[in-house]
Amino acid sequence: MTTSREKKQEIIDAFHFRHATKSFDSSKKIADSDFDFILETGRLSPSSVGYEPWKFLVVQSPELRAKLKEVSSGARGQLDTASHFVVILAHKNARYDSDYVYNIHKNVKQIPEEMIQDILPRYKAFQDDSQNLFESERSLFDWASKQTYIALANMMTSAAQIGIDSCPIEGYLPNAVNNILADEGIVDTDTWNVSVMAAFGYRETEPAREKTRQPLNDIVKWV
Known part of the structure; x- marks a missing residue:
């Protein structure tokens, strides 16, 4: 039986394993059961007052990926190589x-x-x-978008715990992405807009350097 100490070490190991993977091994695909698990951790994520203002659009179509690549400078390597690519949408009016x-x-x-x-x-x-939140429509969308990042983090962490790589992506033109999804008839952009993207797969190469973070004492203050 796994002890509390062993479980904590497994979780910390997963955080050290995870890195923002820029290019994946395109020959390796995530098993359906594993990706269902990742999506389930997103679905079960907490949200402010439990409104769940998100949708997870899994983009596997090469044609759609190619269109997104043209307006997503931060995802060009990932769109070409990721086993699974997710556009996370936020609700525009969760009043x-x-x-x-x-x-x-x-x-x-x-x-x-x-x-x-x-x-x-x-x-x-x-x-x-x-x-x-009633100052503008953007205020409501930004509030919903913050919730999607909770789901994003849980999905990336759960992926790392089973040896799957990921990369969060903000390098895209939001209006252009929304227009593509609307033109394709995939998303009602009057209701949903892109919040953030994420790629999942298996790393092509190991990171060039070890993970760097500020010391704990520099970012935590007990009062």
């Missing part, structure tokens, strides 16, 4: 009183109707007074 949020309350959380109506004022106060 407390939106149809999307009502569906989460009613059909996902299965909250009774009278309770939904009772809790809405509290969620309104949270989004408006605490987070200032």
Whole structure:
């Protein structure tokens, strides 16, 4: 039986193993069961007030990857070589009183109707007074986008724990990516927009140098 100490070491080893892989071994493919596991850790990730304002678009089409490559300078090596490439979308209008949020309350959380109506004022106060999310449509999207990064991190960490490499990607033109997805009829960009991308696969070469990070004492302050 794995001890707590052994489990902690396994997790730390995975963090040391993980690096931003720029080019993958295109001859190696992730098993379906392994990628289902990675996606499941994204699905089970926490989100603010449980709104889950994300979708995971797994792009395996070579034609679509080629189109994305033209507007994604930070993903050119990964789009050509990754076993799996994911565009993570964020909801543009996860307001407390939106149809999307009502569906989460009613059909996902299965909250009774009278309770939904009772809790809405509290969620309104949270989004408006605490987070200032009603200042603009961009504020709501940025808030949703922050949630997607929680799922992204969990997916990359879970991948590393089973020996699969990954790379988070922000080097793309958002409007151009959204237009491509809309033109292809894949995404309703009135509702969803690209938040971040991620590539998964098996490294082609080992990292050129060891992982570097600031010392713990430089980034942590106990008060």
